[in-house]
Amino acid sequence: MKWVVFGAVVAFAAGVVLIAGGAYVERGVPEWLLVVPLAITCAGVLVRQRAPLLSLGLGVVAVTVDGFVGPSLGTVLVFTDNLYAAVLYGPARFARVLLGVTATLAVVGGAVAGFIAQDWRALAVMGIQAGLVLVTPVTTALVLREQRDRAAAERLRAEQVAHLAELDRQAAIAAERTRMARELHDMIANHFSAIAIQSTAALSRKDLDPETVRKVMESVRENSVKGMAEMRSMIGLLRQEGEEPEATRPRLADAETLVERVRRAGLVAGLRVDGDVREVPASVDLAGYRILQEALTNALKHGDSPVDVVVSYEAGRVVVTVDNVVGGAGAARLPGARAGVIGMRERASLVGGSLDAGPGGQDGMGRGRWRVLAVLPTSDHQTFHGNGAGPIAVNVRQEGA
Template structure:
């Protein structure tokens, strides 16, 4: 993170104050051939101080000022103040500058070290002198650059990890929202399939009962019995869903999910609603996964409810076909006449719920008119667990 302008100014002021203290203490080495005035050393000190101000906010400008001040200081005779400040400038430029600038700076520092070593060898004609010179130059030029590049790499990795953590948090939030949407759709589907059909049947029988008042007391009693039966089944389904939602699906519900075994009872109850229904079961009956059992029951339930609300007179055919890898559910019901109005308004919500149930299980469903009848045909895949059990048997 780059420093603000005020903090950069304070860094420059502190650096110049440190340089003035070192100059006053005589921390510099003049060349033997000439001795410039001490006041002239204030020029490179000012340059490296300005470099300290700009190296974090404008790394290129700070590097140019620092190298210029260092070169001027070397001409006058190297001083400890300029070396210390330029070392910090090289480190700051490596951290805050571009990666390309850092790479070129490292190459330049290495080249200067080689030149310093050659110059020391020529001047002293001693290998030890060249080694000492290259070590000093490396500590002053190469080490700060490498340290800054290392810090920069760790900083970039930390930033990358932060961005990755934010992305993971966003994905987790999206997954949570998707799960909530799926749960809302599931609850809406269960409420419709469990409650809507029973309430629709109660509404139909109550309408029929009102038309029979003071005409046929026996028919009125039958309608009231059907209303009571449908209301009791609806309340039982509602109680099961409430307990399931309140316990978050962990506690056992007092009423188990209905399955294929309960289809016969469903058919008998719908016969009391005035339908003529024939139930046919083919194949070897066996227990299936609960999701498949529930889907098959709900498909038959919704189809029979639609036959009561929208169908015409005639016989309803219900067929359950147990296959090796799938369960077939077919409900054929007579269509009402073209001129007759439906007994109850429809919103096609039931058809949507059936399609969603079958899609979640990876099955297929088709519904529509066929030869003056309304046909619903669904194919539900059998779970792998059931196939393994069948193979062992």
């Protein structure tokens, strides 16, 4: 505000100096009278930012009065600032209208001056002067206003881009946390469920001979070591950059290992692989492995023998089925986080597949069964026949543990 007042005072002082120096048209009026319109235009300078249209109005009144008593050069020069402020700080639509008005006034003013003087040179001189006084400050303000609006738009766009980038970052962090949680749940739950079940059985049975206890403890140790190894492997994968190494990526081909772990935990489990075994995309391979791992973990926690696993390689998809007897009276051996089925559905959905989990009828003894059916699409149909003897079919059934 103080700079605006300072500018108005300087403009008024400069105008007074010009009037004192004779920079006005002599009309036979006292010089002090020329100071009145000058003061009015300088008052417009005081309100140029807060009320730009009022500033222009004061300038128009001052120039009109000055035209009758002068005109004086100082008042005209300060009036150009009134025009400039009205365009720069006033409404955008008014600024465009004012450009047309000032251009018309410049042309008409020059034509009238030339007609009155009966000299085309006067027309040219007055037209140029009117253009300098009226059009030049308006066009200058329009250019600056456009640059200012463009800079504001760029700042707004940059803020929006930064906001979207932050939202993307937060979404990526949330997705990565979800993925890590899902991986940890699927990987660790299987090992530690087997450990908990075996240790519970060993503690609850008082009649076990030392050899049986030793076998149980060996199985517990094996699951512990494998769980820690998989944990270290996953931490290494999370820390490194690039794609997941082929050597450490879990595969559906490792289904026999998962089934064997369930057998060691005390369930009767069988595995059958149907169709032509082939390489599948890494995402489908990992999803199928984790779904099978979680389904077997749930069978350990909540189910009973027998557990039937079928991995079927069909045209354009891989189907994983886990079928087990429901535990007695629906009682779970171990408490669950109720996130297993949700996690399996998420994994299937991420690769464009589907998963159904629910009651699967009854077996021959009238016991209820639970079935997990995952359908995972794949576009890779390359077939691996192992020894070249044709499609591989594996049917494994082992009793007891």
